[in-house]
Amino acid sequence: MAEPQESCTSPEHGLTRVFQVLGKRWTGMIIAALMSGPGHFAELRRAVPGISERMLSDRLAELASLGLVLRCVEEGPPLRVCYRLTEAGLALKPAMVELTRWAEECLPEEGARCPEQFRA
């Protein structure tokens, strides 16, 4: 019987924390959208197609409580709320670059044809 040489082990704590954040639907997409620049709520909704108002609002609150997103109020009138990444949020950039490289190499476009099956 061929046992695997090295067996799988629990991911380290750092990665566990990462996936507590990025392993929630929409969170990665919101951070990735804000990586290109700050945005108002409506702009963010357009940048993350398919997200509901409620979900975007919840996710932004979670990201703010983690210290990854800042909510800034622009003096009016009209008074507008804008969202941007903090330094901690922007610090995800190198990982995003690596993830993009991986997708281009290893996740073919066809995989995106049937996203429904991956949404459960």
Added chain:
Amino acid sequence: MAEPQESCTSPEHGLTRVFQVLGKRWTGMIIAALMSGPGHFAELRRAVPGISERMLSDRLAELASLGLVLRCVEEGPPLRVCYRLTEAGLALKPAMVELTRWAEECLPEEGARCPEQFRA
């Protein structure tokens, strides 16, 4: 009224595909566990605390259909099934390293907030 200079835009297609995969609960943890070595089903369940049998089974099937995980049968008796990352799965390593670095710097253990200096 202070408009943001550069406004947020939709994430590029690569990142969209990435988060269709990693934006599902457990998926990142399973990949991270297999990064340390292949494992039998029971070992994987131990390595990803809290996951149900059903969920692990579903996620492994999704990852196999994406070409990221391979299911290999070890000759018995007893006949055992083992899971390992494919080349495409292993190619996530550099991104995992960056994500770990980010967590250590910006996602504190408490799960609460990142250090003060990164919140601005």
